[in-house]
Amino acid sequence: MSxxxxxxxxxxxxxxxxxxxxxxxxxxxxxxxxxxxxxIEEWPGHTGANVALxxxxxGLRVAFLxxxxxxxxxxxxxxxxxxxxxEFDAVISPAGTRRAVNLVDRDGRRMSFYDARxxxxxxxxxxxYLPRLRRARHVHLSIIGFTRFLYDDIEDLGIPVSTDLHDWxxxxxxxxxxxxxxxxxxxxxxxxxxxxxxxxxxxxxxxxARTVVATAGADGSYVLSRDGGPTPHHVPATVPPAxxxxxxxxxxxxxxxxxxxxxxxxxxxxxxxxxAVAGAHACTAPGxxxxxxxxxxxxxxxxxxxx
Numbered sequence: 001m002s003x004x005x006x007x008x009x010x011x012x013x014x015x016x017x018x019x020x021x022x023x024x025x026x027x028x029x030x031x032x033x034x035x036x037x038x039x040i041e042e043w044p045g046h047t048g049a050n051v052a053l054x055x056x057x058x059g060l061r062v063a064f065l066x067x068x069x070x071x072x073x074x075x076x077x078x079x080x081x082x083x084x085x086x087e088f089d090a091v092i093s094p095a096g097t098r099r100a101v102n103l104v105d106r107d108g109r110r111m112s113f114y115d116a117r118x119x120x121x122x123x124x125x126x127x128x129y130l131p132r133l134r135r136a137r138h139v140h141l142s143i144i145g146f147t148r149f150l151y152d153d154i155e156d157l158g159i160p161v162s163t164d165l166h167d168w169x170x171x172x173x174x175x176x177x178x179x180x181x182x183x184x185x186x187x188x189x190x191x192x193x194x195x196x197x198x199x200x201x202x203x204x205x206x207x208x209a210r211t212v213v214a215t216a217g218a219d220g221s222y223v224l225s226r227d228g229g230p231t232p233h234h235v236p237a238t239v240p241p242a243x244x245x246x247x248x249x250x251x252x253x254x255x256x257x258x259x260x261x262x263x264x265x266x267x268x269x270x271x272x273x274x275x276a277v278a279g280a281h282a283c284t285a286p287g288x289x290x291x292x293x294x295x296x297x298x299x300x301x302x303x304x305x306x307x
Contacts (some may be wrong), residue, residue, distance in 0.1 A: 007061065007135050007136075007137070008061050008062065008063045008132065008135055008136045008137065009055075009060040009061045009062065009136075009137050009138065009263050010052070010055050010060050010061070010062050010063075010136070010137070010138050010139075010140060010259060010263065011062075011063050011064075011065070011132050011133065011135075011136035011138070011139045011140070012048050012049075012051050012052040012055075012062065012063070012064045012065070012139075012140045012142070013048070013064075013065045013066065013124075013129065013139065013140070013141050013142065013147050013150060014048050014065070014066050014067075014141060014142035014143075014144035014146065014147040015046050015047040015048025015049065015051075015066065015142025015143075015144055016044070016045070016046045016048050016049040016064070016066045016068060016077050016081075016097075016098070017044070017045070017046040017049075017068075017073070017077070017097055017098030017099055017100060018042055018043065018044045018045075018046075018073040018076055018077065018097065018098075018099050018100075019042070019043045019044075019045055019046070019099075019100050019101075019102050019112075019248065020040060020041070020042055020099065020100070020101045020102070021040070021041045021042075021043060021102050021104055021246070021248070021286065022037055022040050022101065022102070022103050022104070023037055023038045023039075023104050023105075023106075024037055024103050024104070024105055025105065025106060026105050026106070027103060027105045027109055027110075027111055028111070029103060041286065042076065043248075043286065043288065043289070044073070044076040044077045044079070044080040045080065045248075045249060045288045046098065046100065046142075047142050047164060047166070047251075047252050048064065048066060048140075048142040048144075049064065049066075049077065049080065049081060049086075050249045050252035050253065050256075050288045051140055051142075051164075051252045051255050051256050051259075052064040052081070052084075052086045053080070053081070053084040053086055053256075053288070053291055054252060054253050054255075054256030054257070054278060054282075054291055054292075055256045055259060055260060056084055056085055056086045057084065057256075057291035057292065057293055058256060058257070058260040058278075058292070058293065058294045058297060059260075059293070059294045060259075060260060060263065062086050062087065063086070063087040063088075063089070063132050063136070064081060064086050064087065064088045064089075065088075065089050065090075065091075065124065065128065065129055065132065066088075066090055066091075066144075067090065067091045067092070067093040067118070067122055067124060067146060068090045068091075068092070068093060068096075068097040068098075069092065069093055069094075069095065069096030069097040070092050071096050071097055073096070073097035073099060074090070074096070074097040077097060078090070084291070089128065089132075091124050091125065091128055093118065093119075093122060094119075095117045095118055095119055095122070096117060098114070098115060098117060098118070099115050099117075100112055100113060100114045100115065101113045102248055104246055104247075104248065107244065108244035108245055108246050108247045108283055109247060110246070110247055110248055112248075118144065118145055118146070120145065122145060122146045123146050123149060124146050124147075124149075124150070126153065129150060129153075130153060133150075133153060133154060133157055133159060134157060136159055137159075137160075137263065138159065138160050138161070138162070138259065138262075138263060139154055139159050139160070139161045139162070140161070140162045140163065140164075140255070140259065141161060141162070141163045141178065141182070142163070142164070143163060143164070143165060143166070143174065143175060143178050145174075148177050148178065151177070151181045155181075160183045160184070161181075161182050161183055161184075162182055162183065162184035162185070162186065162255075162259065163178045163179075163182040163184075163185060163186070164185075164186040164187070164251065164252070164255055165178060165179055165185060165186065165187040165188075165191075166187065166188055166191070166251070167187075167188045167190045167191030168187055168188075168191045168192070168199075169191045169192055169195075170191075170192050170195065170198075170199040170202065179203050179207055179209075180203070180206055180207030180208065180209075181207065181208060182207070182208070182209055183208060183209055183210055183211075184209060184210065184211050184212075184213075184262070185203055185207075185209045185211070185212045185213070186212075186213045186214075186215065186251075186254075186255055186258075187199070187200075187212070187213070187214050187215075188214070188215050188216075188251060189214045189215065189216040189217075189219075189222070190216075190217075192214075196214050196216075196222070197222070197224075197231075197232055200212040200214055200222070200224045200232060201224065201230070204224065204225075204226055210225060210226050211223065211224070211225040211226075211268060212224050212225075213258065213272065213275075214232065215251055215254055215275075215279070216237075217237070217247075218237050219237065220234060220235050220236040220237040220276065221234075221235050221237075221254070221272050221275065221276060222234055222235070223235060223268050223269060223272050225268060228268070233268075233269055233272075235269060235272040235273055235276060236276070237276055237279075237280065238273075238276040238277045238279070238280040239280065240280040240281065240283045240284050241280070241281060241284060242284040243284065244283045244284065245283065245284055245285055245286055246283065246285070246286045246288075247283050248286075248288055249282050249288030250279040250280075250282045250283050251279065252282075252288065253275075253278040253279045253281065253282035253288070253290075253291075253292070254275035254276065254278060254279035255275065256275075256278055257271075257274040257275035257276070257277060257278030257279065257292070257297060258271045258272060258274065258275035259271075260274060260278075260294070260297070261273075261274040261275070274297055277292070277297055278292050278297060281296070281297075
């Protein structure tokens with residue numbers, strides 16, 4: 001079957017750019033005019049690209065769409081996706097390719113500064129995304145401004161859609177439409193803190209989601225579904241197979257592992273275990289470059305299930 005007429009297991013839309021990684025001794029960084037740090041590095045990635053690359057490394061048929069610039073950073077993105085064998089189609093944005101600066105401490109913890117360069121009127125033409133939507137089993141939308149305008153077409157085609165709200169506190173308006181119009185919602189417990197369970201219930205109650213997953217770093221993750229009772233199921237974190245170098249992209253890797261399991265017909269808790277293994281593996285190399293394969297994921301997932 002030609003690539004032009006291929007069916008995709010996963011279509012990821014939005015959320016790529018280049019991270020500038022600055023390694024510091026500790027967070028927060030003390031206020032000073034100058035701080036000496038180690039080598040400053042650039043890593044193409046961001047949430048959508050990381051999910052696409054992770055899912056492709058696991059053997060899924062993946063396509064990725066985004067708006068990027070015709071610039072040096074955009075070229076880095078293209079090279080990274082091509083190296084990961086991800087089919088990528090870009091709409092050129094005059095605002096350029098998104099960037100972020102990530103401060104990473106010695107324990108791999110991070111603080112990220114994302115730019116907001118996309119103009120409010122940025123849109124992806126329907127003739128770019130509709131042909132791929134029609135060939136996709138599942139769509140994952142990053143919470144980039146232009147992707148919210150794809151929901152009507154996704155719903156009309158009856159395609160399941162997921163999103164990652166990251167550290168949403170339940171209040172910021174930008175995230176709400178994504179939360180309420182997606183079938184599967186991921187979020188980080190860091191944003192809502194002790195209110196995470198209440199926020200998960202609210203998403204199920206007010207939106208169309210069947211399942212909400214909250215990741216909590218070393219505390220593992222929590223899975224709540226419409227037919228699984230009122231209390232989230234806890235899935236322990238997986239111990240990384242090597243020292244933690246960088247937590248950038250761990251949540252995206254979790255999403256990739258979870259979607260891999262879901263698209264393979266696994267149960268929700270098994271999907272969460274696979275996500276935990278993929279997320280832990282991602283922490284063992286810089287710049288979201290530690291991509292686990294299905295051959296590595298499956299034995300570790302079975303071992304975790306047995307434990």
